[in-house]
Amino acid sequence: MPLTIGFVFDDTLDVLDGVQQHIVTLGEELRRRGHDVHYLVGETHNSPVPDTHPLSRNVMVRFNGNRMRIPLPASRARIRRALADHDFDILHVQAPYSPFMAGRVLSLAAPATGVVATYHIASADLASRVGGRLLGLIDASTHRRVDEVVAVSQVAARYAETTAHVRGVVIPNPVDTGKYAAASMPTRPSKSGDPLAVFLGRFVPRKGAELLLDAIAYGEAHDLFPEGFHVRFAGKGPLLDECRRRAATLRTPVEFLGFVEEEDKPALLADADVAVFPATGGESFGIVLLEAIASGAGVTLAGDNPGYRSTLLDDRDALFDVGADHARVLAERIRRALTDPDWAQALHERELGLLARYDVATVADQVEEVYRRALAGRRR
CATH class of the missing domain: 3.40.50.2000 (Glycogen Phosphorylase B;)
Structure with missing residues (x-):
């Protein structure tokens, strides 16, 4: 009725x-x-x-x-x-x-x-x-x-x-999973170009943009990332200028896209070999994780906070610790996503399996x- x-x-x-x-x-x-x-x-x-x-x-x-x-x-x-x-x-x-x-x-x-x-x-x-x-x-x-x-x-x-x-x-x-998949299809890449990591979120402390910058710096210092690796940050917020300043000191190409309209999010996320969401806490759920998965990101990685852990059904490969050793942990996880295709494909398929639930x-x-x-x- x-x-x-x-x-x-x-x-x-x-x-x-x-x-x-x-x-x-x-x-x-x-x-x-x-x-x-x-x-x-x-x-x-x-x-x-x-x-x-x-x-x-x-x-x-x-x-x-x-x-x-x-x-x-x-x-x-x-x-x-x-x-x-x-x-x-x-x-x-x-x-x-x-x-x-x-x-x-x-x-x-x-x-x-x-x-x-x-x-x-x-x-x-x-x-x-x-x-x-x-x-x-x-x-x-x-x-x-x-x-x-x-x-x-x-x-x-x-x-x-x-x-x-x-x-x-x-x-x-x-999550309207069909909408995200359909919207990203015209530009969905074969993931055969230079490896790309994408962050999408507000530039506030708990969303963790600075943690990703820490991981990039660690990866550079330990020569972890493959040739051509680059990163895109999308969003706005009070920490944006500080993150820009930090990124300017890195060798890795880092692009700041600013605010991204809803209709442009699927294509941005579809481009990602690795979508990274390093939120430290205060999350009751992880809509953006599912949007990245539905859009066709190669692998979606998330900070191990209770909300994200619940959304990803405690998948330990997708979750990473956001504590004191976060730079090393995240850098090594990004490296594995980009250099271990069997591991990345298995994680990708498990993440796709979540979509019907949500x-x-x-x-x-x-x-x-x-x-x-x-x-x-x-x-x-």
Whole structure:
């Protein structure tokens, strides 16, 4: 039965970071299945999807190692109009959430509306854990309106249990694997040119761009990399200028591409003999790992943090330690990916085998079942 679904999200849809990618990818699949999908969001001016309803103004803050936008108090009258206009069967809130916007939506939801909360967060530091517990206390009254709880990984599930004292089913982030494969096909290389490593991510400490530069320097000092080896960094952030300065001291050719649009990511990742994501922590999942695999990167390597480890099902060849010896460990792993074709092909095939588990069609099936449970509980 087609449902009217409202994704509730305090942040903007003007940029497609992890949570935005989650709800846009899942929402478009649900729309393809005949559901009427809407987005009740914070301040948004250029949404990539239709039926977007901005409900608040937002301000920028730092939290959990990221810059993020939080809502100023949203108009209850505006929220009531949005809810009345669309008579939602399901409200699907992205958690943790602000009491000033998403919390107000939940408090005004019709009694017959099923409410699902999906948790996305993995704590990066003590401040985020303390802040999460405080927010859980503030949101306790509206969280009682939630019928079903989902977490994108076991890491996020532990955060939900610790901060909001709720347990739920783990359903991973969705990836439109067919879209990435199709988008990269026109430029998919034979991987027969000069060996290339690619980093894609924000230039902030926990994403680990500096760790890859450490590995390049170690590889140069120990003559580990094959002839022609070069590296591309894509993204922006406060550490970009420092990384540029460090790269200028290396012999290895290093190119900084800046921000890469969503439609250009598959071709960038398809070019990579090795896609490297050295995040040190604070990751609840690894969407970018799956995007690289789906695009056709030769091998995808990831920092051994709990979120990435969960996404890659603890594949020890794909994961590398991000501790004190990270430069040597990562440099030697890159070398093996570029010089041991049997090992690289076996890893590549195991990584491709992950995609069905995370494909948006598989994830949407599981989410629809959660929606059915939420509605059944409301209609008893």
